[in-house]
Amino acid sequence: MLEIKNLHASVEDKEILRGINLVVNPGEVHAIMGPNGSGKSTLASVIAGKEEFEVTQGSVSLDGEDLEDVAPEERAHKGVFLSFQYPVEIPGVSVTNFMKTAINESRKGRGLEDMPANEMLKLIREKSELLEIDRKFLSRSLNEGFSGGEKKRNEIFQMAMLAPKVAILDETDSGLDIDALRIVANGVNKLKSKDNAVIVITHYQRLLDYIVPDFVHVLHNGKIVKSGCKELAMELEEKGYDWIKQEAAV
Amino acid sequence: MRQADAVNRELFTENDKNMSLKEKLISSFMAFENNVDVDHPVHDVRTEAIKNFEAKGFPTKKEEAWKYTSLNSLQKVDFSIFPKQQNALEYKDVKKYFLHEIDSYKIVFIDGIYSSFLSETTHDGVDICLMSSALTKPMYKQIIDVYFNKVASKDESLTTLNTAFSREGAYIYIPKNKMPKKPVEIVHFATGNEAALMLQPRNLIIVEENAEVQIIERHQSLTSNEVLTNSVTEIFAAESAIVDYYKIQNDNATASLIDNTYINQKGKSNVNVHTFSFGGKLTRNNLNFFQNGEYMDSTMKGITILGEKQHVDHHTLVHHIEPNCESHQDYKGIYGENSTGVFNGKIIVDKIAQKTNAFQQNNNILISDKATINTKPQLEIFADDVKCSHGCTIGQLDEDAMFYLQSRGIPRREAQALLMYAFANNVLESVRIPELKTRINKLIAKKLGVNLGFDL
Structure with missing residues (x-):
């Protein structure tokens, strides 16, 4: 479904991704781990289409279509979703109104009519219950004054609303206490199906106790230096990243 | 002589296109005086004021307070000072x-x-x-x-x-x-x-x-x-x-x-x-x-x-x-x-x-x-x-x-509008007439030229 081939990307002439290869099939959960500065968040942003990064070589394609010239919003319409490490605050726009705008713009992008109001309300109710989100929370300004946990829960709520094909969770576990982590992970697991895929980007193994990956990849210096199954994550947790760095240096 | 002068001025009022706006206003003041009670104490205030305006004239860009705003082109317009008919x-x-x-x-x-x-x-x-x-x-x-x-x-x-x-x-x-x-x-x-x-x-x-x-x-x-x-x-x-x-x-x-x-x-x-x-x-x-x-x-x-x-x-x-x-x-x-x-x-x-x-x-x-x-x-x-x-x-x-907004499927133009709306919106918090707040909200959205996908 998502295919990344020899992906090189730079920002201001500084190369951050140096040849990434990754294939994600429907129904799979991939974890991407790695030390700080290895390029994890850059990879997430490049997949979602952030223009600040220049793809200098290689490609990202979704269902066989090269995404090179596809704008971020169009990628979203095609089913790419990025849960942000640092969601942006938008004062004066409530979570509900933001979601309505996002859903209807996405539908417009796919040539569909606006979602009828009653259907929208039903969907909002259903998905907010899934993430144990309070009704009052939905009328607050988007991310404004939200705690770290609320922001992340709200990201997964948006994911639930938009029902993407490929969801990339960028450090979704950072800033979460154990209860919030459980709620978020439970939400992600309930949204999983044989038709969609999740890429979990994380520094720690903690989240992977709840969202169990089929594959674990270690990113170092802009390259995937090791891939394995979930045991690799535990090994990393135990031994840290130094041995990977040494292995990669050899 | 003074009287003749006044009559002349009045004749020219509102007719002479070559007259500057300042001159026109000053000469109109006499016509204005025909329609107000010149014996009322307020009229002394008016007379004092017109003298001041006559001395100062319109502000120019040379003044610090008017450095970035020019009234020159407005002064070239042939304004009527008093409406001629009731509409x-x-x-x-x-x-x-x-x-x-x-x-x-x-x-x-x-x-x-x-x-x-x-x-x-x-x-x-x-x-x-x-x-x-x-x-x-x-x-x-x-x-x-x-x-x-x-x-x-x-x-x-x-x-x-x-x-x-x-x-x-x-x-x-x-x-x-x-x-x-x-x-x-x-x-x-x-x-x-x-x-x-x-x-x-x-x-x-x-x-x-x-x-x-x-x-x-x-x-x-x-x-x-x-x-x-x-x-x-x-x-x-x-x-x-x-x-x-x-x-x-x-x-x-x-x-x-x-x-x-x-x-x-x-x-x-x-x-x-x-x-x-x-x-x-x-x-x-x-x-x-x-x-x-x-x-x-x-x-x-x-x-x-x-x-x-x-x-x-x-x-x-x-x-x-x-x-x-x-x-x-x-x-x-x-x-x-x-x-x-x-x-x-x-x-x-x-x-x-x-x-x-x-x-x-x-x-x-x-x-x-x-x-x-x-x-x-x-x-x-x-x-x-x-x-x-x-x-x-x-x-x-x-x-x-x-x-962030684009990644949620919101096109660039709409995303821009939403962010501008958010930027301006918090000024409205202190508006104490709810209907006015709604009205201004709508005006802002309209001014930004997009339908934000929800009722403001």
């Missing part, structure tokens, strides 16, 4: 310019002439009526003696020009402990049924001790002919009075406004002025607060959203004269296309005005390479125990925020 409007045709969702008192003028048909005034415990009555009827004489032209500048040339021609406008008097049942709308329509028109409304608002009033003011041109409004409003807020004043400036591309507002506040009073500048050819807001007392609060908020070749110049002045007072200024601007903006915020804290808290913020977004904004805080602080903060920013929209 009528149907309520249904102008309903949208009123806050028709709620009931309100209305003081409405068409081409500078009071329209009793569109107005709803009152004398029931409060006076919400006409300046022309207040300036002529004996029952108001005492109040006029005390308040008229007492806070307005006696040497600022455009203010003195207005003073010289002061005859009509809104007069509002709220006695002690009173509050009118509903807000007051002051609306000036220009029909332009005859050529270009210059209007000079003069408002006087007196809110006595512990009284309260909400006022919405609007100038609306209904013509493509040029309109120039040079307005002066004097507001007196006594002890513990509350005044909410909302200025809606969403006029068309041939209408210009010079708004001079002077506010005299006494102890524990609270005066809030919101200025929504969404359109008009040239708009100059001179907003002046004088704090004559302790423990009071003055709030100035503004949202400016401009496009085309529109120009807005906000000049604020807060003079902290006594201790323990606060002032809050928050102006947000969004400038597109070839529009230009100015914010100049002056705060004076006198030596005895200790424990003053003065805040000033001016944030701007330029969404076009050709738009410009000049912003300047001017602080003159003579007391040593004060908190003053000021900040101004000029920027583009945050790209990280744009990416």
